[in-house]
Amino acid sequence: MKGTLKCSVNIELDGGDGEFIILDKDKSLTINIGLAxxxxxxxxxxxxxxxxxxxxxxxxxxxxxxxxxxxVRDSNRIRIEEVRKPGGRDTYIFNFFDFLLVLEKGFNKFFAKLRRDGVLPLSDDKDEFMCPINEDVINSFNRFSQSLK
Known part of the structure; x- marks a missing residue:
């Protein structure tokens, strides 16, 4: 299973909604977020x-x-339950550390694209709090990335 995961990240800079998709050879998990x-x-x-x-x-x-x-972390596995209201639940299980590493890689690619596009670093005239990819997001990602080292 190692090395089979892939991750893509997309966050709308206008509204702050986003998604990241974790792909494995036999399953796909799309995690939707709001207020990034x-x-x-x-x-x-x-x-x-x-x-x-x-x-x-x-x-x-x-x-x-x-x-x-x-x-939910269970030893070296992570179980992710997608719970839909009013009913429905899907469960995904991945190797925990593979999941963390592929997530880091996906976000690194996303942030690199924002740097290439001139969005990052943020200009001083941007309203920092309202920007979906603000300094708090970048710093928290950097702490997450550093914790994997």
Whole structure:
């Protein structure tokens, strides 16, 4: 299974909604997020806590929807439950460290594209809080990335 995961990341800079897609040879998980400026720092912080053993699970809300994702670490595996309201649930299981590494790679590619497009670094006239990829998001991603080293 090692090396079979792929990740793509897309976040709308106008509204802040986004998605990241984790692909494996036999499954595809699309994680939708809203309010990226709020969601992503918490998400990266929760992933650090999972990898350090400070917590074993967390819930990722999709703002603007009652759907959510439950991330549960079980030793070297991560189980992600996509819970849809009013009913429905899909479960995905990945190698925990492969999942973290492919997520880091996907976000690195996304941030590199923003740098090539001139979006990053943010200009001083941008409203930092309202920008979906603000300094808080970048710093939380950098902490997450550093924790993998």
């Amino acid at each position: 400026a709020i969601t992503l720092p918490n998400f990266f912080s929760d992933l650090i806590a999972l990898s350090s053993g400070k917590q074993t699970k967390f819930k990722l809300d999709h703002y603007g929807s009652s759907d959510y994702y439950l991330f």
